Amino acid sequence: MNELAITVIGRDRPGIVADVAEVLAGLGANLTDSTMTRLRGHFAMTLICTGPAAAEVEAALAPLAAEGQLLATVRAVTPDGDVPPVGEPYVMAVHGSDRMGIVAAMTRVLVDAGGNVTDLSTRLTGALYVVLAEVELPAGVADTLVDRLHRTAAELGVEVTLRPADPDLL
Amino acid sequence: MTGEERGPDVGLGDWTPESLDVPGEVRVVVSAPNPVLSQAADEVDPTAKETVQLAADLIATMRVSPGCVGLAAPQVGVGARVFAVDVTGHPKAVTVHGTFVLCNARVVEATRWKPGREGCMSVPDLTGDVKRASRLVVEGDLPGSGAPVRLVTDGFEARALQHEIDHCAGLLFLDRVAGAHAVYQRKVYL
Numbered sequence: 245m246n247e248l249a250i251t252v253i254g255r256d257r258p259g260i261v262a263d264v265a266e267v268l269a270g271l272g273a274n275l276t277d278s279t280m281t282r283l284r285g286h287f288a289m290t291l292i293c294t295g296p297a298a299a300e301v302e303a304a305l306a307p308l309a310a311e312g313q314l315l316a317t318v319r320a321v322t323p324d325g326d327v328p329p330v331g332e333p334y335v336m337a338v339h340g341s342d343r344m345g346i347v348a349a350m351t352r353v354l355v356d357a358g359g360n361v362t363d364l365s366t367r368l369t370g371a372l373y374v375v376l377a378e379v380e381l382p383a384g385v386a387d388t389l390v391d392r393l394h395r396t397a398a399e400l401g402v403e404v405t406l407r408p409a410d411p412d413l414l
Numbered sequence: 415m416t417g418e419e420r421g422p423d424v425g426l427g428d429w430t431p432e433s434l435d436v437p438g439e440v441r442v443v444v445s446a447p448n449p450v451l452s453q454a455a456d457e458v459d460p461t462a463k464e465t466v467q468l469a470a471d472l473i474a475t476m477r478v479s480p481g482c483v484g485l486a487a488p489q490v491g492v493g494a495r496v497f498a499v500d501v502t503g504h505p506k507a508v509t510v511h512g513t514f515v516l517c518n519a520r521v522v523e524a525t526r527w528k529p530g531r532e533g534c535m536s537v538p539d540l541t542g543d544v545k546r547a548s549r550l551v552v553e554g555d556l557p558g559s560g561a562p563v564r565l566v567t568d569g570f571e572a573r574a575l576q577h578e579i580d581h582c583a584g585l586l587f588l589d590r591v592a593g594a595h596a597v598y599q600r601k602v603y604l
Binding site: 279 | 570
């Protein structure tokens with residue numbers, strides 16, 4: 245079974261998801277994991293699909309790209325299965341005045357502590373910059389990591405919080 | 415509104431699982447997309463023999479499942495409005511009513527909505543952010559005697575009750591998540 249990594253991005257308009265999903269369904273490509281969102285007026289899709297060959301999908305998406313100012317890329321990837329978790333899930337929230345290097349500096353602190361970022365989004369609105377990251381941390385590092393995050397945040401002039409995202413099993 | 419204004423608990427009294435007077439058997443917990451989890455369950459006769467057995471089985475199954483603080487009949491494949499709850503010892507629990515089973519339970523008051531991340535034994539690989547009332551009044555019937563019960567609770571026990579009442583209505587936490595990016599791969603297993 246082919247596994248494909250597909251990205252589609254273009255100026256937002258109604259119907260992008262339906263159009264792209266229809267093309268994929270028509271080819272027998274099964275849309276598995278995906279994330280789709282609007283970023284500053286552009287609609288961005290990152291999809292993992294299983295099914296046909298990459299060239300076939302690329303050809304089928306080409307008319308959409310030609311008509312609708314969409315940019316689509318398709319490439320075959322190797323299914324690696326699930327990556328085992330590094331540790332416990334946390335959410336890091338950063339907010340403050342926009343400046344260069346906030347994501348770079350804050351995620352470097354996470355990585356240096358053995359953390360693995362599994363999900364991250366940023367939003368810039370006016371002068372306010374917001375970073376939200378899901379991160380897996382090795383057991384026992386959170387307390388010392390919080391100090392390092394605060395020091396780095398202070399250097400950048402932003403605020404940071406780190407809180408456990410452990411779910412309650414009901 | 416305070417707990418006093420809502421009125422006190424009525425009817426749970428000294429109820430314990432032992433009052434069911436039947437041994438519970440551990441049942442198999444079913445996972446989504448099993449259709450039984452998506453159907454509104456039927457009201458039950460709380461005094462019927464099969465309801466009493468089901469109540470005992472839910473408690474037995476809940477007790478052998480690590481970290482489980484609640485289990486509804488649809489989760490063991492039975493479309494009946496019956497669930498067990500026990501949040502004893504949970505760090506987030508404030509009000510705790512111990513182990514109990516309710517039949518035909520319904521929410522009569524829900525206030526102070528708060529978000530929280532939930533996992534479910536029937537959706538083992540995902541978690542999601544769900545807003546639930548942190549002050550809750552629930553009415554239902556006790557299995558065995560059929561006595562009516564009114565529970566006033568809060569915090570984590572309130573969340574557990576809403577999650578189980580949803581199961582009886584054919585709803586999973588997935589039906590209540592806060593948005594398109596509010597579902598996550600579950601990373602820690604008990």
